[in-house]
Amino acid sequence: MPMRLTAEERDILDGKKGASLAKVMKTLVMYGEAFDAEKMTPITGAHGHLVTSVGLGVMKPVFALLDSLIAEGVVSGQKFTVDPRPLDGKVPAGFLQKFFFKIMYSKQADYEAQLRKLGLIRDDGFTCTCYMNEVGNAPKHGDILSWAESSAVVYANSVLGARCNRNSGIIELFGSIAGCVPRFGLLTDEGRKAAWIVEVKTTKKPEAQLLGSAIGMKVMDAVPFIRGLNDWIGRELTQEAKDYLKDMGAAAASNGAVGLYHVENMTPDATERGLSLILPGAQTYVIDDAELARVEREYPVIWKDKAAAPKLCFVGCPHLSQAQLAAWTDNVCAALEKNGKEKVSVPTVFTAAPAVLEAFNKTGAAARLAKTGVITSGICPLMYMNNPLCGKMPVITNSNKLRTYTTARYYRDEEIVEKITGGSK
Ligand code: F3S
Numbered sequence: 442m443p444m445r446l447t448a449e450e451r452d453i454l455d456g457k458k459g460a461s462l463a464k465v466m467k468t469l470v471m472y473g474e475a476f477d478a479e480k481m482t483p484i485t486g487a488h489g490h491l492v493t494s495v496g497l498g499v500m501k502p503v504f505a506l507l508d509s510l511i512a513e514g515v516v517s518g519q520k521f522t523v524d525p526r527p528l529d530g531k532v533p534a535g536f537l538q539k540f541f542f543k544i545m546y547s548k549q550a551d552y553e554a555q556l557r558k559l560g561l562i563r564d565d566g567f568t569c570t571c572y573m574n575e576v577g578n579a580p581k582h583g584d585i586l587s588w589a590e591s592s593a594v595v596y597a598n599s600v601l602g603a604r605c606n607r608n609s610g611i612i613e614l615f616g617s618i619a620g621c622v623p624r625f626g627l628l629t630d631e632g633r634k635a636a637w638i639v640e641v642k643t644t645k646k647p648e649a650q651l652l653g654s655a656i657g658m659k660v661m662d663a664v665p666f667i668r669g670l671n672d673w674i675g676r677e678l679t680q681e682a683k684d685y686l687k688d689m690g691a692a693a694a695s696n697g698a699v700g701l702y703h704v705e706n707m708t709p710d711a712t713e714r715g716l717s718l719i720l721p722g723a724q725t726y727v728i729d730d731a732e733l734a735r736v737e738r739e740y741p742v743i744w745k746d747k748a749a750a751p752k753l754c755f756v757g758c759p760h761l762s763q764a765q766l767a768a769w770t771d772n773v774c775a776a777l778e779k780n781g782k783e784k785v786s787v788p789t790v791f792t793a794a795p796a797v798l799e800a801f802n803k804t805g806a807a808a809r810l811a812k813t814g815v816i817t818s819g820i821c822p823l824m825y826m827n828n829p830l831c832g833k834m835p836v837i838t839n840s841n842k843l844r845t846y847t848t849a850r851y852y853r854d855e856e857i858v859e860k861i862t863g864g865s866k
Contacts, residue, residue, distance in 0.1 A: 445480045461513045465615045473623025481621040486580040489521030489617035492589035493610040496552030507555045517560035517617040522571035522578045527824030533788045568794030570760040575796040587616025592691035592759040598701040602709030604628045607700040634720045641669035642729045650841040653689035655736045657697025666703045676706045691759045692841035749835040755822035757792030758840035770810040776862035784814035786863040795819040
């Protein structure tokens with residue numbers, strides 16, 4: 442079915458505002474028609490968020506496209522943040538790896554220059570947790586967004602009550618340029634209804650990254666309505682609860698393709714619409730201790746030498762909040778003291794948004810963390826690892842997203858602390 446366009450949208454499509462803008466609109470119309478959207482809807486969020494943060498040498502058509510948009514003055518009507526950078530000299534890498542990065546990301550500086558011209562919010566606006574207060578790109582309840590980055594989209598939809606589909610790279614930029622997005626899926630009341638009821642029946646607080654993984658692998662791209670979580674994380678969207686939901690959502694979005702979840706009595710849609718969000722005939726998935734243990738047991742370990750000593754540890758995928766940085770600092774310091782050590786025994790990187798790190802670095806916790814040898818960085822661990830050389834390294838992480846997309850091995854938070862502080866191998 443062809444989409445119904447307004448006169449203004451039709452003029453843009455017909456090229457009355459330039460050839461490049463017409464191509465942008467044509468792409469959005471084709472995207473919408475592929476998903477049976479009937480019309481466009483204006484973006485109401487203040488800022489965009491782009492997923493592509495890497496200046497990969499092989500992305501020549503993208504660079505050429507962006508150059509032509511910039512030359513014609515067809516830039517984003519809204520400022521945007523971008524996913525984390527792939528490189529940071531502070532993160533340990535061997536000579537060969539550094540050489541490889543140089544070739545692989547040969548267009549990084551050029552690409553960032555293009556982003557600045559297109560509407561990058563500020564020079565350090567690179568993070569997947571753009572919605573954190575320190576970063577300043579938190580949409581309001583009900584805002585329509587043109588974002589990509591699965592962990593940010595699921596957070597914006599679920600925890601903030603904004604409305605955004607799981608867009609791809611470039612499409613999200615085109616939405617920001619045109620100022621509108623096709624109306625379908627998670628932008629509609631009907632598309633936000635739950636086809637799954639998830640009953641959490643564990644005897645202790647489930648690890649967020651494990652719970653999200655279990656949910657994602659079961660419901661895939663459907664919307665789950667989660668019950669029983671209030672017993673463990675309360676009903677208020679406190680900072681601690683938001684951090685928990687951030688990590689749970691990122692795991693659900695990457696281990697499956699969840700773009701929105703509801704937590705009973707807690708998340709905005711669930712508090713407003715309650716059980717009416719559940720579709721007739723919704724299926725039920727019960728998650729108890731045994732189910733979480735099964736999910737964890739079945740993760741494949743794809744290290745060549747499964748008994749290898751870890752060479753690197755990443756914590757912070759998605760990026761950590763200030764509160765999480767402080768909590769990890771306390772846990773690492775306490776474990777080092779218990780184990781009679783001063784520094785971590787595995788090179789360890791905690792990742793967070795540059796603006797979050799800037800604020801954290803003003804606290805006493807930052808100085809304590811630095812003494813342990815843990816490095817902080819605004820890097821994306823996935824982009825760092827996504828090449829054959831890093832893929833061979835025995836890397837450990839508490840991130841289920843990093844485990845899914847790379848060779849990194851998943852451990853629960855307390856296991857990570859033990860491993861990096863020399864408590865056990
Ligand atoms: Fe963020 Fe990169 Fe992980 S974008 S969620 S740190 S894969």
